[in-house]
Amino acid sequence: xxEKFDVIVIxxxxxxxxxxxxxxxxxxxxxxxxxxxxxxxxxxxGGTCLNVGCIPSKALxxxxxxxxxxxxxxxxxGINVTDVSIDIDTMIARKDxxxxxxxxxxxxxxxxxxxxxxxxRGRLLANRQVEFxxxxxxEKTVLEAENIILAAGSVPITIPNVEYDNEYIIDxxxxxxLTEVPPRLGVIGAGVIGLELGSVWxxxxxxxxxxxxxxxxxxxxxxxxSKQAGRAFKKQGLDIRLDTLVKSAxxxxxxxxxxxxxxxxxxxxxxxxxxxAVGRKPNTEGLLADDSGVELNxxxxxxxxxxxxxxxxxxxxxxxxxxxPMLAHKASEEGIAVAxxxxxxxxxxxxxxxxxxxxxxxxxxxxxxxxxxxxxxGVSYHVGSFPFAAxxxxxxxxxxxxxxxxxxxxxTDEILGVHIIGPxxxxxxxxxxxxxxxxxxxxxxxxxxxxxxxxxxxxxxxALHVDKRAIHRGN
Ligand code: FAD
Ligand code: AMP
Numbered sequence: 001x002x003e004k005f006d007v008i009v010i011x012x013x014x015x016x017x018x019x020x021x022x023x024x025x026x027x028x029x030x031x032x033x034x035x036x037x038x039x040x041x042x043x044x045x046g047g048t049c050l051n052v053g054c055i056p057s058k059a060l061x062x063x064x065x066x067x068x069x070x071x072x073x074x075x076x077x078g079i080n081v082t083d084v085s086i087d088i089d090t091m092i093a094r095k096d097x098x099x100x101x102x103x104x105x106x107x108x109x110x111x112x113x114x115x116x117x118x119x120x121r122g123r124l125l126a127n128r129q130v131e132f133x134x135x136x137x138x139e140k141t142v143l144e145a146e147n148i149i150l151a152a153g154s155v156p157i158t159i160p161n162v163e164y165d166n167e168y169i170i171d172x173x174x175x176x177x178l179t180e181v182p183p184r185l186g187v188i189g190a191g192v193i194g195l196e197l198g199s200v201w202x203x204x205x206x207x208x209x210x211x212x213x214x215x216x217x218x219x220x221x222x223x224x225x226s227k228q229a230g231r232a233f234k235k236q237g238l239d240i241r242l243d244t245l246v247k248s249a250x251x252x253x254x255x256x257x258x259x260x261x262x263x264x265x266x267x268x269x270x271x272x273x274x275x276x277a278v279g280r281k282p283n284t285e286g287l288l289a290d291d292s293g294v295e296l297n298x299x300x301x302x303x304x305x306x307x308x309x310x311x312x313x314x315x316x317x318x319x320x321x322x323x324x325p326m327l328a329h330k331a332s333e334e335g336i337a338v339a340x341x342x343x344x345x346x347x348x349x350x351x352x353x354x355x356x357x358x359x360x361x362x363x364x365x366x367x368x369x370x371x372x373x374x375x376x377x378g379v380s381y382h383v384g385s386f387p388f389a390a391x392x393x394x395x396x397x398x399x400x401x402x403x404x405x406x407x408x409x410x411x412t413d414e415i416l417g418v419h420i421i422g423p424x425x426x427x428x429x430x431x432x433x434x435x436x437x438x439x440x441x442x443x444x445x446x447x448x449x450x451x452x453x454x455x456x457x458x459x460x461x462x463a464l465h466v467d468k469r470a471i472h473r474g475n
Contacts, residue, residue, distance in 0.1 A: 013047020
């Protein structure tokens with residue numbers, strides 16, 4: 001007999017597992033199918049984010065930051081440490097332990113919420129049926145549900161003539177798993193993933209070269225921020241080559257030869273490892289039966305409306321496999337909204353207030369519009385900014401590079417965007433997101449008491465500076 005559910009979710013990344021938990025909380029009989037398998041051969045929930053994305057990359061960013069600080073920054077605090085070394089195996093094992101704790105935590109939440117977990121592949125059939133193929137066998141069963149949520153996530157993009165061998169030419173998964181520090185690490189793509197993972201290995205001792213086809217770094221960030229970031233990365237020793245198109249890569253012995261084209265013509269460069277970080281694409285391979293009725297758009301994303309509904313009644317899609325930024329928190333919020341809509345509640349997502357964070361050093365975070373977007377759209381705005389170098393806390397910490405930049409509507413003073421580069425940017429941005437959600441003005445932030453000494457004072461002062469009345473800088 002066909003097993004029936006109120007909701008079946010395909011994919012247990014931050015989009016799918018969060019949707020499943022919210023659906024179960026709302027009293028819906030929920031199943032979740034996920035094919036990911038951990039190192040122990042068992043199901044590992046949490047998708048890209050927990051297993052090979054957000055979490056392991058942050059674990060390695062933190063480990064490598066500690067190492068870098070001990071070697072380079074402790075002496076200024078009067079702390080002298082000799083014989084500093086890094087044990088890569090221990091660092092990777094710690095990262096794996098963090099991942100296991102979190103993936104295990106999701107499994108416990110599934111149990112606690114009575115979500116039926118299926119380990120294997122799901123495929124959407126017609127008439128709200130799902131074919132399930134268990135991880136351990138080729139036997140197929142058919143499940144049925146009133147509502148199906150597709151949350152299949154994304155996979156790395158490949159480029160022509162650069163083939164992964166997963167030892168020398170690697171993707172994010174490989175770069176999170178290296179067993180030694182490569183003397184020369186090449187990175188194709190200076191996007192978020194390339195910069196974060198490049199930073200990890202650079203801090204640990206690799207000479208890192210990023211090859212980026214575009215003429216500017218982080219083109220979607222506010223240009224004042226991306227320029228500061230470029231200067232900071234250069235100072236750290238990251239060799240970022242813009243306007244440089246990778247044409248092919250080949251492995252000879254232990255060396256990877258990369259052919260590239262830049263303003264000087266064609267040339268070749270050699271590396272010991274090559275990380276390909278040229279972006280990600282929706283993971284829809286094998287997800288949809290020919291007659292499922294679900295449509296993909298030109299970019300290979302599952303076509304959905306603003307409420308994450310496909311054209312088929314009762315079939316929804318969220319996260320990296322649909323339009324919008326490929327970010328874990330965006331996926332989760334869509335998952336929650338869909339579960340609530342299924343349960344008959346009202347739900348909506350404000351794509352305008354999705355925060356973006358890049359966990360390099362300095363960290364970069366923003367929400368809302370960039371200055372270049374406001375110019376393009378002909379919006380009149382005021383700008384306020386404040387450097388961390390003028391904050392007592394930043395100086396006391398010994399980490400005061402960067403700034404907060406705030407953009408507010410010239411007529412209404414409503415905040416339209418906030419851009420931060422500097423210490424704690426990933427946490428500081430939350431205050432700005434909240435303010436923007438409430439359609440707050442720079443005046444609101446300027447009148448809110450911020451504790452002293454904290455980094456958040458830079459936000460307070462940037463808000464004051466919108467009206468040219470910052471206290472600790474010239475206006
Ligand atoms: P995924 O997390 O990709 O999960 C999809 C799941 O579905 C996977 O487990 C997959 O195996 C499973 N699946 C797919 N098809 C099927 C099928 N047919 N049957 C069964 N199971 C299936 N985002 C941030 O917000 N912050 C960060 O710091 C950040 N860092 C990142 C670092 C790296 C190195 C990478 C690669 C990504 C990072 N991201 C980050 C992006 C983030 O990981 C994704 O946006 C997020 O994981 C998307 O969630 P999702 O649920 O849509 O899909
Ligand atoms: P993101 O989409 O943020 O992950 O960044 C991926 C980056 O890779 C983008 O900035 C692309 O311009 C860059 N890129 C894509 N293909 C190539 C290529 N063949 N050579 C160099 N850079 C590339």
